[in-house]
Amino acid sequence: MPTTLGSSFLQPTLGALLIGILLSCILFGILTLQTYLYYMKFPEDRIQLKILVGFIWLLELAHCISIMHTIYDYAVIGYGDLQVFIRLPTSLSVAILFTAIIGPTVQIFYAERIRIVSGGKLIVPIFCWLMSLLHFSTTLVSSIKAIQMTSLVQYEEDWKWLLTTALSIGVSVDVIISASLCYFLSKLKTKSTVKRTTQAIDKIMVWTIQTGLLNSIASAATMICFLAIPNSRELFRFFTIPSSPA
Numbered sequence: 001m002p003t004t005l006g007s008s009f010l011q012p013t014l015g016a017l018l019i020g021i022l023l024s025c026i027l028f029g030i031l032t033l034q035t036y037l038y039y040m041k042f043p044e045d046r047i048q049l050k051i052l053v054g055f056i057w058l059l060e061l062a063h064c065i066s067i068m069h070t071i072y073d074y075a076v077i078g079y080g081d082l083q084v085f086i087r088l089p090t091s092l093s094v095a096i097l098f099t100a101i102i103g104p105t106v107q108i109f110y111a112e113r114i115r116i117v118s119g120g121k122l123i124v125p126i127f128c129w130l131m132s133l134l135h136f137s138t139t140l141v142s143s144i145k146a147i148q149m150t151s152l153v154q155y156e157e158d159w160k161w162l163l164t165t166a167l168s169i170g171v172s173v174d175v176i177i178s179a180s181l182c183y184f185l186s187k188l189k190t191k192s193t194v195k196r197t198t199q200a201i202d203k204i205m206v207w208t209i210q211t212g213l214l215n216s217i218a219s220a221a222t223m224i225c226f227l228a229i230p231n232s233r234e235l236f237r238f239f240t241i242p243s244s245p246a
Contacts, residue, residue, distance in 0.1 A: 014074055021067045028064045031057065052109065059102050066095035086151060093146035100139035103170055107132040110177045117184045124180045131173045138166035167223040174216040 035057045039050070069091040078084030111128035118124065142162050149155040 014071075017074065018071055021071050024067060025064055028060055031060055052105075056102060056105065059098050059105075063095050063098040063102065066091045066098065070095065087149050087155075088146050088152060090147060093143055093149075096139065096146060097143040100136055100143055103139070104132040104136035107135070107170075107173050107177060110181070114177065114180045114184065117181065117188060124176070128173055128177055128180075131169055131176075135166060135169040135173060138162055138169065142166055164223070167219065171216060171219040171223055174219055178216060 035053060038053055070089050073089040073091060074084055108129055111125045111132065114128065115122065115125040142159060145159050145162075146155065
């Protein structure tokens, strides 16, 4: 018979996952509104940029569906059964795969913005492009290994270093991109004598700081929680104990 779950276990695990998924769905709703407004307000933008925006939205939609299926898998299909926590649901591993595509794609795009606002300087963009590709590779491997896993304990023991590397690279690239954009935009501002241009640059800098800072904080918080939360290996080993007979 399935082992009964207590609130002392559910709150820090399933409860935290549920809150995170709800927040993610709210953010996806905001993203959907932003995407709609973009297509309405900027119809003259290049077709390549429009395709990129639509591509990112579709990936985010797929990610949202995957994580919602994850909570359904845990809370409905596996209700009351500790054994469901032995390994990650395939849908959650697939969500990591979508993340592996979304994050580096956006980073590569903003690295290209750095190249443009810097007047064609390539040192920072090339570094960001290479680090973004490395971020994609490490996250992709993490996702594939998660799909193939038979035990969450073994996965943690074998691939924690890879997950830490992927998170660290993502945080580093986000910070570098935000700082570089602000730096090169500030240089453009000092060269401009047109008030309207300087005001436009100020707005872009504020948007860059807001979006980049929030993204960097979220990425850093994820990495800190991953490293700082006490090891749960013994708890997951408990999951492998056969359930008591009825």
